[in-house]
Structure formats: C-alpha cells, structure tokens
Amino acid sequence: xxxxxxxxxxxxxxxxxxxxxxxxxxxxxxxxxxxxxxxxxxxxxxxxxxxxxxxxxxxxxxxxxxxxxxxxxxxxxxxxxxxxxxxxxxxxxxxxxxxxxxxxxxxxxxxxxxxxxxxxxxxxxxxxxxxxxxxxxxxxxxxxxxxxxxxxxxxxxxxxxxxxxxxxxxxxxxxxxxxxxxxxxxxxxxxxxxxxxxxxxxxxxxxxxxxxxxxxxxxxxxxxxxxxxxxxxxxxxxxxxxxxxxxxxxxxxxxxxxxxxxxxxxxxxxxxxxxxxxxxxxxxxxxxxxxxxx
Amino acid sequence: xxxxxxxxxxxxxxxxxxxxxxxxxxxxxxxxxxxxxxxxxxxxxxxxxxxxxxxxxxxxxxxxxxxxxxxxxxxxxxxxxxxxxxxxxxxxxxxxxxxxxxxxxxxxxxxxxxxxxxxxxxxxxxxxxxxxxxxxxxxxxxxxxxxxxxxxxxxxxxxxxxxxxxxxxxxxxxxxxxxxxxxxxxxxxxxxxxxxxxxxxxxxxxxxxxxxxxxxxxxxxxxxxxxxxxxxxxxxxxxxxxxxxxxxxxxxxxxxxxxxxxxxxxxxxxxxxxxxxxxxxxxxxxxxxxxxxx
Amino acid sequence: xxxxxxxxxxxxxxxxxxxxxxxxxxxxxxxxxxxxxxxxxxxxxxxxxxxxxxxxxxxxxxxxxxxxxxxxxxxxxxxxxxxxxxxxxxxxxxxxxxxxxxxxxxxxxxxxxxxxxxxxxxxxxxxxxxxxxxxxxxxxxxxxxxxxxxxxxxxxxxxxxxxxxxxxxxxxxxxxxxxxxxxxxxxxxxxxxxxxxxxxxxxxxxxxxxxxxxxxxxxxxxxxxxxxxxxxxxxxxxxxxxxxxxxxxxxxxxxxxxxxxxxxxxxxxxxxxxxxxxxxxxxxxxxxxxxxxx
Numbered sequence: 001x002x003x004x005x006x007x008x009x010x011x012x013x014x015x016x017x018x019x020x021x022x023x024x025x026x027x028x029x030x031x032x033x034x035x036x037x038x039x040x041x042x043x044x045x046x047x048x049x050x051x052x053x054x055x056x057x058x059x060x061x062x063x064x065x066x067x068x069x070x071x072x073x074x075x076x077x078x079x080x081x082x083x084x085x086x087x088x089x090x091x092x093x094x095x096x097x098x099x100x101x102x103x104x105x106x107x108x109x110x111x112x113x114x115x116x117x118x119x120x121x122x123x124x125x126x127x128x129x130x131x132x133x134x135x136x137x138x139x140x141x142x143x144x145x146x147x148x149x150x151x152x153x154x155x156x157x158x159x160x161x162x163x164x165x166x167x168x169x170x171x172x173x174x175x176x177x178x179x180x181x182x183x184x185x186x187x188x189x190x191x192x193x194x195x196x197x198x199x200x201x202x203x204x205x206x207x208x209x210x211x212x213x214x215x216x217x218x219x220x221x222x223x224x225x226x227x228x229x230x231x232x233x234x235x236x237x238x239x240x241x242x243x244x245x246x247x248x249x250x251x252x253x254x255x256x257x258x259x260x261x262x263x264x265x266x267x268x269x270x271x272x273x274x275x276x277x278x279x280x281x282x283x284x285x286x287x288x289x290x291x292x293x294x
Numbered sequence: 295x296x297x298x299x300x301x302x303x304x305x306x307x308x309x310x311x312x313x314x315x316x317x318x319x320x321x322x323x324x325x326x327x328x329x330x331x332x333x334x335x336x337x338x339x340x341x342x343x344x345x346x347x348x349x350x351x352x353x354x355x356x357x358x359x360x361x362x363x364x365x366x367x368x369x370x371x372x373x374x375x376x377x378x379x380x381x382x383x384x385x386x387x388x389x390x391x392x393x394x395x396x397x398x399x400x401x402x403x404x405x406x407x408x409x410x411x412x413x414x415x416x417x418x419x420x421x422x423x424x425x426x427x428x429x430x431x432x433x434x435x436x437x438x439x440x441x442x443x444x445x446x447x448x449x450x451x452x453x454x455x456x457x458x459x460x461x462x463x464x465x466x467x468x469x470x471x472x473x474x475x476x477x478x479x480x481x482x483x484x485x486x487x488x489x490x491x492x493x494x495x496x497x498x499x500x501x502x503x504x505x506x507x508x509x510x511x512x513x514x515x516x517x518x519x520x521x522x523x524x525x526x527x528x529x530x531x532x533x534x535x536x537x538x539x540x541x542x543x544x545x546x547x548x549x550x551x552x553x554x555x556x557x558x559x560x561x562x563x564x565x566x567x568x569x570x571x572x573x574x575x576x577x578x579x580x581x582x583x584x585x586x587x588x
Numbered sequence: 589x590x591x592x593x594x595x596x597x598x599x600x601x602x603x604x605x606x607x608x609x610x611x612x613x614x615x616x617x618x619x620x621x622x623x624x625x626x627x628x629x630x631x632x633x634x635x636x637x638x639x640x641x642x643x644x645x646x647x648x649x650x651x652x653x654x655x656x657x658x659x660x661x662x663x664x665x666x667x668x669x670x671x672x673x674x675x676x677x678x679x680x681x682x683x684x685x686x687x688x689x690x691x692x693x694x695x696x697x698x699x700x701x702x703x704x705x706x707x708x709x710x711x712x713x714x715x716x717x718x719x720x721x722x723x724x725x726x727x728x729x730x731x732x733x734x735x736x737x738x739x740x741x742x743x744x745x746x747x748x749x750x751x752x753x754x755x756x757x758x759x760x761x762x763x764x765x766x767x768x769x770x771x772x773x774x775x776x777x778x779x780x781x782x783x784x785x786x787x788x789x790x791x792x793x794x795x796x797x798x799x800x801x802x803x804x805x806x807x808x809x810x811x812x813x814x815x816x817x818x819x820x821x822x823x824x825x826x827x828x829x830x831x832x833x834x835x836x837x838x839x840x841x842x843x844x845x846x847x848x849x850x851x852x853x854x855x856x857x858x859x860x861x862x863x864x865x866x867x868x869x870x871x872x873x874x875x876x877x878x879x880x881x882x
Binding site: 344345346349350386387388389390416419420421422423506508509510511512553554555556557558560561 | 639642643646647650651656657658659660661663664667668671685854855856857858859860861862863
C-alpha cells in the first residue's frame with residue numbers, strides 16, 4: 001500500500017465547473033483527458049471499502065495511475081481526508097466503526113471541495129445497510145456508483161422511486177437513476193452489460209466489456225474507486241465518471257481476447273489498464289438522448 | 295462483490311434427504327449433478343470468513359457458479375442469513391464481534407433448514423479458538439471441513455478423541471473424523487494429499503490435485519466455501535461435500551499441467567473451475583470401505 | 589491459511605550472534621544460507637498486517653518457503669506469539685484493538701528472543717500513526733522496514749532526525765537510516781529503486797528489480813513479512829534482512845522479463861520466488877562503505 005502522497009502537485013481543491021453546453025464530442029474528449037491527467041497527477045484516493053475489494057481496488061487504482069490508501073478507522077479517517085484528492089465510501093462490509101470513519105472522511109471531503117463517491121453495496125439486503133446509506137446520502141456524495149438493483153433500492157431510500165422494479169438491468173433503470181441524481185444532487189452511475197452515467201439531465205452510456213466480467217469479485221467496487229480517482233482530476237464529473245467506466249470496459253474487453261477464464265481475465269485486466277490510450281477510452285463514450293421525464 | 299440474490303429461483307429451503315442406500319455410483323452421479331445445479335441455480339453463499347481468504351473464496355465461488363456475499367457483522371449477519379442459501383463460518387481471524395455474527399447467522403440457518411459449514415482454522419493453536427469452536431459446535435453444523443490437524447484438535451474439543459495424534463495426515467485420521475461426525479451429527483471433510491469425507495458411517499475419498507496446492511494461501515478456506523455452495527444445491531450432503539472437494543482437486547490438477555509455480559497455479563485454478571464438466575468431477579469420487587469402528 | 593506450525597523442528601529461540609568481523613563475502617554467503625534454511629525449516633510467521641496486504645503477504649511467504657499465520661486479535665495474539673518463529677507488526681490499517689494485539693504479540697516475541705519486524709506504513713500521515721509507531725518503538729523491534737519517506741518520518745518520531753527531508757529516495761536517506769538504527773538498536777531497511785539495509789554501522793545495498801514494482805500494491809508490506817521469515821532462520825539479522833530484499837529484487841527482475849504489466853508481474857513474482865537459488869540471492873548483495881557519520 002502506498003498511503004503517502006507521492007505527488008506534491010496533485011490537485012487539492014479541483015473546481016467543479018460542469019459546463020452545460022458540453023456535447024458528445026466534448027464528453028469523449030474530456031474523458032480522454034482524464035486518462036492522461038490520472039497518470040500525470042497520480043491522485044491520492046482514500047478508500048474506505050469492504051474487505052473483499054481491497055486487493056483488487058488498490059491494484060486497479062495503481063494500474064490506472066492513481067495512488068490508493070486504505071484508511072478507514074475513525075481515529076484517523078477525517079485527518080487523512082485532509083490529504084486525499086478523493087474519498088471512496090463503500091458499504092460492502094459495514095460496521096459502526098467504519099460508518100463513523102466514512103462520515104468523518106466525507107465530511108472533510110465536502111468541506112475541502114474534494115469529490116467523494118458512494119458505493120451502496122447490497123443496500124436493499126438489510127435494514128442496517130438501508131439506514132447507513134440514508135445517513136450517507138445526507139453528506140452529499142459527488143457520485144453514486146452501483147448496479148441496477150442497488151440504484152433502484154437507493155432510489156427508494158432517497159424517495160426518488162416508488163418501489164423496486166423487477167427488471168433490474170442497467171438499460172431499464174435510466175429514469176430512476178436520473179431521478180436519484182436529481183434528488184441527491186449528484187452524478188449516478190449504473191454498471192452492467194451497458195454502463196449508464198447521468199446527472200439527472202444528460203446521460204452517457206458505455207457498451208462493451210466481457211460477459212465473464214461478473215465472475216471477477218469486487219470489479220464493481222474497484223470501478224467505484226476508479227471513479228473517485230477520475231473525479232479528482234476531471235472537473236466535469238459526468239465525463240470523469242464515464243471515463244472511469246470506459247477505462248474498465250475497454251481494458252476488460254482487451255483482456256478477454258486472450259483470457260481462458262475468470263482467473264486470467266483478472267490479471268490481464270490490470271495489464272491492459274496500465275496500457276490504455278486516451279483515444280481508446282474517449283471513443284467508447286456515447287451520449288444517449290433520453291425522453292424528458294421528471 | 296455481489297451480495298444481492300441474483301436468482302429468484304434459488305433454493306430457499308432445500309430438504310435434507312440423505313438416502314442410506316446410496317452406493318458408489320450414486321455418490322458420483324449425485325456429485326456430478328451438483329456441479330450442474332451450482333451453475334443453474336447460482337446459490338447465494340453468506341461467507342463469514344477470515345480476512346486472508348476473502349478474495350480467493352469469493353472468486354472461487356464465482357468461478358464455480360455460486361454467488362458469494364461476505365456479511366459478518368452482528369448488526370446484519372442474522373438478517374442476511376434469512377436470504378442466504380448457505381452459510382460459511384470460518385474462525386481464521388476470529389474476534390468477539392465476528393463470533394456474535396457467526397452465532398446469529400448460523401442460528402437463522404438452522405431455523406430455516408439451510409446448510410452451514412464450519413471451518414475450525416487452527417483450532418488447536420489458542421484457547422480462544424478452542425472455546426469458540428466448542429460454542430459453534432453446539433449450533434449443529436451441517437459439515438465441518440478442516441485439515442488433519444484441525445479435525446484431530448476439534449475431535450478433542452468435541453470429546454470424540456482422547457488426544458492429538460502425532461501423524462496428522464488425512465489418511466490416518468479416518469477413525470477420528472468418523473467419530474467426530476457421529477458425535478456432532480454432521481458430515482466431516484478432511485483435506486490433504488487425499489481428501490476424505492465421512493458422515494460417521496460411509497466414507498468417500500478423492501485423490502489427485504497438485505503437490506504445490508498448499509502454497510496457495512486460503513485454498514482450504516475456499517474449499518469450505520465451495521462445500522457450502524454445493525450443500526445448498528445437493529440434497530445428499532455427503533455427496534455434495536465430496537463434489538466440492540473433487541471440483542477443486544480436478545481443477546487444480548488441470549491447472550498444474552501448465553503452471554510454473556504457485557502464482558500461476560492460483561489463477562489457472564479459477565480458469566479451470568469455470569470450465570469443469572460434471573463427469574470430470576463425479577468420476578473422481580470413490581467410496582472406500584473402512585473397518586467398522588465406533 | 590495455514591496457521592498451525594507444520595514443522596516441529598522449526599527454530600523456537602534462534603540465538604542472536606551478529607559477528608562484527610563479517611565482510612562482503614560473508615554477508616552474501618549468509619544470505620544464500622537463509623534462502624536454503626527458509627525452505628528447510630519453514631518458519632511460522634505471525635503476521636499482524638493491514639487488510640490490503642494479507643493476500644499477497646501470505647502467498648509470498650508461502651512461495652518463499654515460510655508458513656504465514658494472520659493472528660492479530662488481542663484475545664489470542666500474545667498466546668499465539670508463543671508458537672511463532674517471528675512476528676510482523678504492520679500499521680497500514682491500524683485500530684486500537686490491533687494495536688493491543690501488536691503490543692501483546694511483540695512483548696512475547698521479545699521475551700522469547702524471537703525476532704519481530706515493524707512496518708511503519710504511512711507513519712507521517714496522521715497523528716494516530718505517529719503515536720502508535722512511537723509506542724511500538726519502545727518494544728524494541730529487531731528490524732524496521734519502510735520506504736524512504738516512512739523511515740525519515742520514523743526517524744523524526746524516534747528523535748534520530750531533526751525534520752523531514754524533501755528528497756525522499758532510498759539512496760539519500762542512508763544517514764538517517766543509520767541514525768535510526770543506532771537510536772532504536774535494530775536493523776533498518778529502506779526499500780526503493782535501491783534497497784538499503786543498515787545496523788547503524790554497516791550498510792548493505794541491493795540493486796535491480798523492475799520499474800513497475802511500485803504498481804503491485806502491498807509489495808513493501810510483503811517484503812516486511814519476508815524479512816521476518818528470514819530473521820527467524822538467519823542469526824545475522826543484517827544479512828537475513830538483506831536476503832529477504834534480495835529475494836524479492838531478483839524474483840521481480842526475472843518476473844519482469846515476460847510480464848506485460850502489473851497484473852502478470854504479480855503472479856510471476858510468486859512463481860519466481862518459489863524457484864530462486866541461494867546463489868542468485870547472495871550475489872546480489874553488496875556492502876557499500878559509507879563515510880562515518882553519527
């Protein structure tokens with residue numbers, strides 16, 4: 001683990017300047033720029049994430065060009081957030097201590113204008129997770145990243161949905177994701193066979209990948225960590241979020257060409273991530289026009 | 295991590311109907327059937343397992359066709375067990391909080407008729423582990439999976455043995471394993487160069503594998519998780535347990551053909567697991583006739 | 589995880605007999621001997637290490653020939669240290685419980701004359717880490733292993749330095765490392781592009797490796813674990829520490845020849861570690877003569 005800031009020129013307080021006139025080409029260009037900035041600035045990403053995901057999330061951040069630091073205990077999580085360029089809050093293996101650590105770190109992140117990303121793992125599975133996610137939503141995440149079921153469940157917690165839909169695939173939850181984004185005032189990313197990113201108004205999609213990707217445990221959690229890293233260097237958080245998901249999509253698609261199964265798919269993903277070009281990433285992002293629905 | 299039940303037709307309360315007239319052919323056939331059912335039904339396995347094993351256990355379950363969920367905190371472990379198709383209780387890195395989580399989850403599992411598997415990691419090493427294992431035994435595990443030394447030590451805790459034998463290899467502990475199975479009313483699996491599975495009366499064995507398997511950390515813990523997954527879809531728990539161990543034995547044997555060392559052995563194991571046929575698994579299980587000893 | 593001592597002839601109380609007349613050839617020979625002893629005696633290494641490093645540290649110890657056991661909870665850490673051949677104390681993801689476990693285990697280690705190694709991960713990042721590291725220093729570690737920034741920060745905690753230097757690479761911190769070694773009465777190892785090992789008087793260096801090594805998360809933490817394993821079987825702790833670092837340097841250099849990126853570099857490292865010869869390791873260690881500075 002590298003927990004010491006390694007780059008003194010890393011951005012401390014990136015300004016949020018989402019330009020509403022961005023079109024598709026701009027989003028793709030912005031995403032490509034994020035790939036380059038990640039390697040140039042090596043943002044320090046404080047990951048408060050579940051035990052299962054730590055190994056992959058940290059190695060994936062390293063491969064992509066960011067600097068991971070797993071710092072979660074309430075004794076130090078807030079202080080450390082004063083050094084971080086982005087914060088990840090993942091509730092995959094929650095406990096009261098870690099919840100306190102998340103609140104401390106994200107509170108400092110908000111104060112400093114540093115992005116933080118919420119991963120509401122299995123939020124619908126237990127009341128403890130629902131309560132915790134509701135508490136964290138009040139701390140204004142910059143981005144929420146989940147699968148379709150998690151986004152639907154969280155939309156329910158946030159009051160942005162009137163129930164849980166049965167067909168939980170990413171294409172079918174665009175409306176709820178947009179409503180959640182509007183309600184929570186953040187970007188919402190839904191990953192699946194098709195990835196979808198929305199700020200409640202605009203929607204970007206990423207297609208591709210490998211059908212065996214779900215066999216890699218914690219790939220979604222690691223995507224969340226990469227979203228945080230990209231938001232640390234990309235001022236347009238919609239494009240930065242899409243950049244992170246496109247990086248993983250392109251890398252796993254390339255990894256899948258020579259992978260015989262889920263074991264080789266995982267290490268090849270890391271090899272490919274370290275070798276991606278900005279063009280490969282940007283060209284994968286498309287703006288999809290949704291019917292206007294409030 | 296995938297912690298949301300992904301298959302609504304997963305078995306919620308599999309009936310226990312161990313048929314005493316099963317012969318060798320039946321055990322092999324039943325084991326082959328388990329491999330197919332695992333992929334068809336994708337059981338949700340709640341793993342309360344040690345920190346070291348989480349990554350491999352989750353990826354191994356995914357590769358084999360099951361759905362892992364690492365949920366251990368007492369705040370939610372019992373509630374989550376209400377959704378799970380099987381529960382794993384591994385004491386590799388024990389603490390009072392996790393012990394409470396294990397008790398909560400396994401109590402719900404027993405109430406629901408859902409299988410749970412105990413892995414008494416290093417039970418002989420400290421008094422804390424001995425006390426915890428003794429406490430858990432009273433909650434009636436469906437299966438106990440350990441190495442020879444652990445099974446001997448646990449037999450001592452359970453009063454099924456009068457000491458710890460010096461020669462702790464799996465072939466030499468058949469009597470103690472059978473005595474422990476009879477005493478605890480469960481299936482006992484002993485893994486090693488030869489794997490042995492007994493319910494106190496019948497005994498199945500699996501030979502093969504790769505001599506470098508012990509260099510893969512947490513392979514035994516991951517085998518325990520796969521035993522739980524197989525018991526979720528196999529009504530004959532003796533055969534289901536043998537199926538899990540045979541899956542790993544065959545997969546690692548195939549992985550070993552091209553593996554230059556322990557690093558490549560591990561990822562190749564996952565690739566092979568995802569590619570196993572029912573025939574390969576079933577044909578590896580043999581019933582070995584032991585002299586009758588009580 | 590293998591947490592049960594597997595070799596009854598493992599050294600229980602290795603004597604410390606650092607011979608002051610050792611020259612370069614002797615250090616190289618002693619290091620080569622350590623590689624052989626590691627495999628012959630398979631020391632049990634109790635690792636109290638951060639969550640991120642557990643998987644790699646355990647697998648790396650296994651590949652090198654040692655037996656890892658992750659046992660950290662205060663309920664059992666001290667008792668288990670009575671069985672261990674070496675103890676690792678890594679503060680990468682610290683908490684009050686684990687701090688108590690570290691104190692309990694290292695106290696027993698000191699009483700038994702068993703080596704223990706401190707890894708002061710990110711010690712300069714938060715006041716909690718600084719306080720904890722200061723508390724642990726009073727328990728007399730056998731070796732401290734860190735990167736340049738951590739060693740500089742710890743030297744400040746220990747009063748062996750008057751500040752934090754700006755140029756934090758391993759070559760530039762020889763004086764502070766030597767001062768820290770003298771102040772703390774232990775061996776200090778600084779890893780980086782060049783590794784440096786000192787007892788305050790003599791200094792050994794190891795060059796080589798692969799420029800992509802920093803992309804493997806927890807490689808430094810795993811090096812710390814291997815230092816502990818080597819000190820369990822090598823009476824000359826300066827040479828044993830250098831042996832551990834040279835093992836990793838040579839293995840990763842060989843791994844890098846065929847590695848396309850950080851994913852393949854990691855598993856190839858494990859393959860190569862299991863295949864190293866004593867000669868390859870010993871020949872990589874050089875004694876570098878420093879100007880005398882107090």
